[in-house]
Structures are given as structure tokens and as C-alpha cells.
Amino acid sequence: MATVNNTVSSAADAAMATLSRKATDTKKADADTQGRFLTLLTAQLKNQDPMNPMDNAQVTSQLAQISTVDGIERLNTMLGQLMDGQQSSEAMQAASLVGRGVLIPGKGLTLGDSGALGGFSLDVPADKVTLHIKDSSGLEVSKVDLGSFDAGTHDFQWDGTTLDGSRAANGKYTVSIEASTADQAVTAEALQFGAVTSILRGAKSTDLQVGDLGIFKMSDVKQIV
Numbered sequence: 001m002a003t004v005n006n007t008v009s010s011a012a013d014a015a016m017a018t019l020s021r022k023a024t025d026t027k028k029a030d031a032d033t034q035g036r037f038l039t040l041l042t043a044q045l046k047n048q049d050p051m052n053p054m055d056n057a058q059v060t061s062q063l064a065q066i067s068t069v070d071g072i073e074r075l076n077t078m079l080g081q082l083m084d085g086q087q088s089s090e091a092m093q094a095a096s097l098v099g100r101g102v103l104i105p106g107k108g109l110t111l112g113d114s115g116a117l118g119g120f121s122l123d124v125p126a127d128k129v130t131l132h133i134k135d136s137s138g139l140e141v142s143k144v145d146l147g148s149f150d151a152g153t154h155d156f157q158w159d160g161t162t163l164d165g166s167r168a169a170n171g172k173y174t175v176s177i178e179a180s181t182a183d184q185a186v187t188a189e190a191l192q193f194g195a196v197t198s199i200l201r202g203a204k205s206t207d208l209q210v211g212d213l214g215i216f217k218m219s220d221v222k223q224i225v
Helices: 002-046 056-095
Strands: 101-105 108-111 116-122 126-134 140-149 152-158 171-181 184-186 188-201 206-210 214-217
Touching: 101 116, 101 206, 108 116, 108 188, 116 126, 116 171, 126 152, 140 152, 152 188, 171 188
Parallel strands: none
Antiparallel strands: 101 188, 108 171, 116 152, 116 188, 126 140, 126 171, 171 184, 188 206, 206 214
């Protein structure tokens, strides 16, 4: 137990020393930049032509330049901190989705003993929404009239009943959505169901591994089931 504690303590000390060194180096770099500028400005003032000295406007202009550069550096640092904070918050939200079911863009539909779950999204309300379910060979095995829906994201369940009333075999199918209002076609996007198995934090975003469906962004999640 003492060995473990000593190892943890040593690792913590090393990490804190590294962080402290980075902070000191950053401050030193900022101070060096301003110091070099002031040194150059002082040398310029000392060596100026006495018959044609630098006027106050030029001095003020150069001082304003270093102030502007310093302000931009501080702004960049603050922006970086905000982005890091946002990514950390997004990672925490993504972690809470592990093991949860989600609806994401896709036409896949997996039929199991208890049925199949999928979804769709509508840009505008639709009087009629119909599912067209096909097998792996592209043959339509079922057609389901769901009724009317408001604009937004919706989920549906298919019990596996085929066109002839029999029960389809468990497995993978594809689904397309047909929607209309007053006999005018309405844009509809098919959504597939999957379970989040892990999260992947990249340099710019936090992504989700959704089973064998692939990697998706947080913004791809249309509904948490």
C-alpha cells in the first residue's frame, strides 16, 4: 500500500511541476515580448536624429501597437480557455449517453424478437406518413401507415408484420419515409436506432461510437430514446 501511495504521490508531484513550469514559461514569454519592444523603442529614441526627432504621435503609435498585440494575445488565451471548457462540458454530456439508445441519421432497421425501433424527422407537419421497409435484396416486405405528425423528430416501432400478414425474420432491413400534406410531398429524413458504446474526444469535438453503426457527432443525435 505504501508503494502505491508513493507512486501516486510522485506522479502528482511531477504533474504539478510540469504545469507550474508551463505557466512560468508562458508568463516569461509574454514578458520577453514586451521587454524586447521597450528595448527597441528606447534604443530608437536614444539614436534618433536630434535635428529630426521622433514626434509624440509616432511614440504613441508604437506604444499602441504593443498594447494591441498584448490584447490580442490575451484574447486568444481567453478564447482557448473557453473552447477547452466547452469541450469538457460536451465530453461530460457525451459520457452520460454511454449505454443509452439514440436516433441518428440512417436508413437501417434491425428487427429482433420484440420488434424494431426507428425514427424520422419532418421539416413541416405532414397529414400522412408511411414507412416502406425492404429486406437486404431491396424487396419491400412491409408498408406501414403511421398517420399524421407535427414537424420535428418522431420515433416508431415495427412489430415485424409483412405485407402478407406473416412475421418477418429477425435481421437487418432498410426503411424509407414517405410523407405528404394535402397530397403534396413533404421532406422527411429517416433515422436509425443505435446504442452509444463509447465516446471519442478529438481535437475539436467529442464524437460518439454508436455500436457497429459508426462514429457520429453530438449534433447528429436527433433523439435520446
